[in-house]
Amino acid sequence: MKHYLISFGIVILSINALAQSSAPGTYWQQEVNYSIDVTLDDRQHLLTAQEELRYINHSPDQLTFIWFHLWPNAYRDNTTAFAKQQLRNGSTKFQFAKPEQRGYIGQLDFKVNGQAARLEYDPLNPDIAKLILPEPLAPGAQITITTPFRVKIPDSFSRFGHVEQSYQITQWYPKPAVYDSKGWHPMPYLDQGEFYSEFGSFDVRVTLPANYTVGATGVLQNTEEQQRMDQLAAATTQKKTDKDFGSDLSFPASSSETKTLRYVQDRVHDFAWFADKRFNVLKSGVTLSSGKQVTSWVLFTNKDATQWIKGLQDVNDALTYYSQWVGEYPYSAATAVDGALSAGSGMEYPMVTVTMPVAIVHEVGHNWFYGVLASNERAYAWMDEGVNSYVENRVTSREDPTAGEFGFLLKSSKIAGSLGLEGLTSATLNQVPYQAAASRGLDQPVSGVMAGDYGKSNYPIIVYTKTAALLSYLAAYLGQEKFDQAMHAYYDRWQFRHPYPEDMQAVFEESAGQKLGWFFQDMLRTTNRYNATVSDLQTTDAQVKVLVRNESPAPFAVPVATLDAQGKVLETQWTPVIGTGEDEVETQLNFRREGVAAVVIDPTYVTPQLNRRDDHMKTTGSLRQVEPLRLKPLLSVERWDKATINWLPVVGANTSDKFMLGAAFYNSPLNQKRFSYLAMPMYSFNRNELNGIGTLNLNVLPRRTARQVVVGITIQRFERYSKVEPSLTLLLPHSAYNAPQHFVRLVNTAVRNQDLNRTSSIQTAEYGVRGGNALQKWTAHVELNHLIPTLAEDNRSREATLLRATATYERLYAPKKRLQARLFGGRFLQKSNATEFVMGLSGSPDYRRQTAFLDRQQISDAFTAQVHQTDGRDGAFKAYLPVQSQRWLSTLNLQADLPVTPLAVFADFGATKERQLVAAGRSSQRLFYDAGLVLPIANDILQLYFPVTGSQYQNGFPSSRQNFTNNIRFLLRLDRLNPFLLLDEGLAQ
Secondary structure: OEOOOOOOOOOOOOHHHHHHHOOOOOOOOOEEEEEEEEEEEOOOOEEEEEEEEEEEOOOOOOEEEEEEEOHHHHHOOOOOHHHHHHHHOOOOOOOOOOHHHOOEEEOOOOEEOOEEOEEEEOOOOOOEEEEEEEEEEOOOOEEEEEEEEEEEOOEOOOOOEEEOOEEEEOOOOOEEOEEEOOEEEOOOOOOOOOOOOOOEEEEEEEEEEOOOEEEEOOEEOOHHHHHHHHHHHHHHHOOOOHHHHOOOOOOOOOOOOEEEEEEEEEEEOOOOEEEEOOOEEEEEEEEOOOOOEEEEEEEEOOOOHHHHHHHHHHHHHHHHHHHHHOOOOOOOEEEEEOOOOOOOOEEEEOOEEEEOHHHHHHHHHOOOEOOOEOOOOOOOHHHOHHHHHHHHHHHHOOOOOOOOOOOHHHHOHHHHHHOOOOOOOHHHHOOHHHHHHHOOOOOOOOOOOOHHHOOOOHHHHHHHHHHHHHHHHHHHHHOHHHHHHHHHHHHHHHOOEOOOHHHHHHHHHHHHOOOOHHHHHHHHHOOOOEOEEEEEEEEOOOEEEEEEEEOOOOOEOOEEEEEOOOOOEEEEEEOOOEOOOOOOOEEEEEEEOOOOOEEEEOOOOOOOEOOOOOOEEEOOOOOEOOOOEEEEEOOOOOOOOOEEEEEEEEEEEEOOOEEEEEEEEEOOOOOOOOEEEEEEEEEEOOOOEEEEEEEEEEEEOOOOOOOEEEEEEEEEEEOOEEEEEEEEEEEEOOOOOOOOEEEEEEEEEEEEEOOOOEEEEEEEEEEEEEEEOOOEEEEEEEEEEEEEOOOOOOHHHHOEEEEEEEEEEEEEEEOOEEEEEEEEEEEEEEOOOOOOOOEEOOOOOOOOOOOOOOEOOOOOOOOEEOOOEEOOOOOOOOOOOOOEEOOEEEEEEEEEEOOOOOOEEEEEEEEEEEEEOOOOOOOOEEEEEEEEEEEEEEOOOEEEEEEEEEOOOOOOOOOOHHHHHOOOEEEEOHHHHOHHHHHHHHHOO
16 A cells, blocks of 8 residues: 555466475465355445355464454444554544444354354454354364355445445455464554455455446456446547546446356455446556566546546556566456545555556555565565565656656756755655654664554655665665566565565575675664765875775665766775674775766765765865855755755744844754754844844754754844753653653753843753644643842842643544643742742743744733733633732633634633732732633634633623723744744654
């Protein structure tokens, strides 16, 4: 399956003969042969079926039970593994589905050799059950298992489902789990994470209304339907443009007559079928190098019709080049089907795939990696998705190096030039997502991680893209011819079997004639950061001697090239695998001297290095080549041959500085560097002053304990104040997924008020944690501040120590409608005589200048800091109450989105140690409240608060319209628009 737009020989042994020929102690695998009759009710969206399967025990073990997958039950309710994963990955579509939209499998009545057999459902997963055998199944014996079953087809939430009367019938029948030398492999259905199934044969009869067109696994046996498909293909061939097809996507009425289609196929491990009354049909085919002919089909609706016409050639290309580079396609046909998939851009099944046109090559390619080489995808997703993505990239870029996920950026010379991408290939850009994640400590190993344990972003980044890039690297190291020989040997040896990573490694080592543990173990199973440098150069009249150093924690090899004065590659050599011991970290390469102006490591960006800037050196010494700096807008890819600073125009305004114009200069956040910087000067036309922000960070990626350590300093100047703030931040734990995320931060903030000529110093220790999913989220935050005012005779008496704690919880009660609660408590551990060091019921005094206030100096009548604009901190009352405390303060803040309208309601309750007067004519008080309406203009960025009752009003309610409008407040979080923050958050999903 492809999650984002990115992606020899004739078989002479059947699986049965292969298993029976295995001697004791050698490889074995089970065999399952199916016979299924199924009828589609397209009014009630039901399948009624009868299944008979023959289970042959080729294992050396006696079996007393068989695990079964009943995957339609994944759509039964919100307790399933599928439902929970949907929430973890940010989707609430299934969570709030109506009962009639859900699905299940029922009316099961298992019999084994005619005897009733009991099902024991897994207590945690209703889509897994253990079939208890009436009698043990001996090694070499077989049994016949039968059961009726009825399936309610769900709406399209993932792979199995329907959209009106378009059906994708996948993972739909009772299916035994794999039993191999590592034991049983029962697994719940997951959206992110695929499957592992036993090989065998299928004989399936599908009954449905006669005007449906079906694409399915297997060979169609009905002569009349074969003729009908050919007629549909002939009619479709006459249409050439989208206009010829039209835009009608409506469903015609179902025929009152039915037909039963029979499909037969052996040496497959799954069966899927897709049915739609609107399908156009195209037919073609290829002749493989052995002379074997394979028929190709595409079935599609009128949407994107011309892309599907091209898609037929994509099917042919996949059949041709996968057969050439991996091994010959073993089946008689391959079909690509347009469908209502909700799990990525495509999903593969033997001989048939449901897909978007852009993903056809990838999905058809899965017939090799998943179909014929049936690895355990749930445990080793890379062996399917990643290896397939590597071959897919070769197919799509064989004539066009700009083809691929990000090739559109290269096709326009103007876009490529503006982003600094000129001269690069799509393969180079494919490494950028991995580099972005790895440079933040967010990456995960390629191998050894269960599919469901990858982060939502990491699943495509690591499993697909990084794996493909690493295999390209291995092919470059071994040489393409030797790599292809190894791939053919792997295919020939393991076709129609279940290879594991160690099996693939063994074949590649045998074929290549060298040990490759440094690749299959160190590189695939770790998150090692790789880097090699030219540590020294020596030139003679005839030679350039290059000393290459491995600065990585694991061995690897790199290509090294010499360049002429124009940057053209003269000669390329690969180092041997450079070790990590004291005597093995360097190796010498000797190049011809003639015409050499510089030496570069990895000129074509094939190695998995994060740092490219130290790859380039002059021949005259050991100094790095220095290139003129280039300014490029927005983002850039790090290159060895060009030094780049990125920039963006910036505008700003506040009541003190008025309009400000400036620019932000920074090193690209795509590949976060060890040293990252931001310089954002902004000129105030009102004050004729230079304001702005500057940051410098040292980013460290520890191998243990913390995910990332950031040592930084921020310098800031606005509204007649300046701030200098060094900090140390630890991000925990080492994995960013499936666990609450923690941070610890130590900060020293010095703020100078230019008008008062006063400086305050605030030492802060913070701890924060957050967790949850798409349905509910929670946070906790503790902050200890030690406040030191300007140096003066009474300085000690003006110091203060303040402890704050905040906890928040929010939960959706309907799609896009949430309830929020916040609890705050603060206490001064050391009381201050300085009146400015307080806690605010309606917001904090913002000692550390963390909030972008529009009117911090309280000049205006509409944007006044705290009075009209709140920062949502401290007591966080939505209404403004001039209540401050130097002892203790506690509040409860509640907010709920209203049904139907975009409005929300709020209510706040608070208490302080001191009694305070908040409204004229009212006695002092310690308890406070407010309530009103919220208008979220940009939910987490801008919210307007309309208090309709509360302690701010003399009698609890506004006395006039003006009294009401004067109390309107707003919350503005410009930090939520920070592109660097948004990128970090996206990668951490």
